[in-house]
Amino acid sequence: MPRITTIALDADDTLWQNEQFFRLTEQRFADLLAPYTDAPDLNDRLIAAVTRNLQYYGFGMKGFALSMVETALEVTDHRVPGAVIAEILAAGRELLTYPIETLPYVDQALGQLQETHRLILVTKGDIFDQERKLAASGLAEYFAAIEIVADKDPATYTRIFERHTEGPEHTVMVGNSLRSDILPALQAGGFAVYVPHDLTWSYEHADEPVDEPRYAKIAHLGELAEAIAYLERSR
The missing domain is CATH 1.10.150.240 (Putative phosphatase; domain 2)
Structure with missing residues (x-):
């Protein structure tokens, strides 16, 4: 595997x-x-x-x-x-009426990685709003599973990894929040790829992991496939 x-x-x-x-x-x-x-x-x-x-x-x-x-x-x-x-x-x-603007390389990255990996969406917030944005984005077809959760902590990721993956040791979480996407996914035993965004809310700020072989940082999703290949090689 x-x-x-x-x-x-x-x-x-x-x-x-x-x-x-x-x-x-x-x-x-x-x-x-x-x-x-x-x-x-x-x-x-x-x-x-x-x-x-x-x-x-x-x-x-x-x-x-x-x-x-x-x-x-x-x-x-x-x-x-x-x-x-x-x-x-x-x-x-x-806030419920603004158009959905996908970020650079999103369709390209999801289309490429869908061919080789199972993709799942893990987002937090109001269910109605998140479902609305997903539908408007046109990205739902890429995902084998969608999880809309109240918050993201290690227990949340453990449950999601158990439900939708072969285990945390075979799963990577990708996101712009160190606090919600990166650190708890690592604590749950998974890999993590950090994609910083210029306007990330201060609540989501945290220190980056240091000397963590299961962690990578990229500038945009166009670099995600390369980052995953790097994590595959690292031991």
Whole structure:
């Protein structure tokens, strides 16, 4: 059996653009609140609220929208008008309407690797939103299995590896988040390929693995086949 038989891929900011739309919404949020607050740390307070609320709302636009409302009330001492709250909620809903923009080399890489490996999608967030984006991307046909999970930790990867692969020792996880895609997959016994994205959310930042033979880093998915070949050779 080849060393790596299954490739698991993240979706947001690995296969298609995602974070850039949240950044646009953050700017819209700041513009709406400008007449009511001069808080210099408005964005930091919003991100703190989003992070704090992950345990209640999970990842995705719904929790982000509710966190914007919570932050707007906090920074204005509840003086923000109802009309502005309505516009903030509308800005959150707009996150569901942005077009899906696949990243460079995605179709090329998936088409090539589908011929030699089993491909599975492992993404986290709101099920409705992730299913919508996958359908709009036109990429679903590449994947033998699709897992939409609430969070990504070693236990999640262990379950997915057991369900869809010959085991972690034959599986590589590919993604843009060190915290969610790389480190927990390695901890679960798999391989990992890191594909950095310029706009990765600060929550997903972590230190890269050091002296880890099951880890590789690439600039874009066009280099994925070469990275997997490298991991196959490394011992």
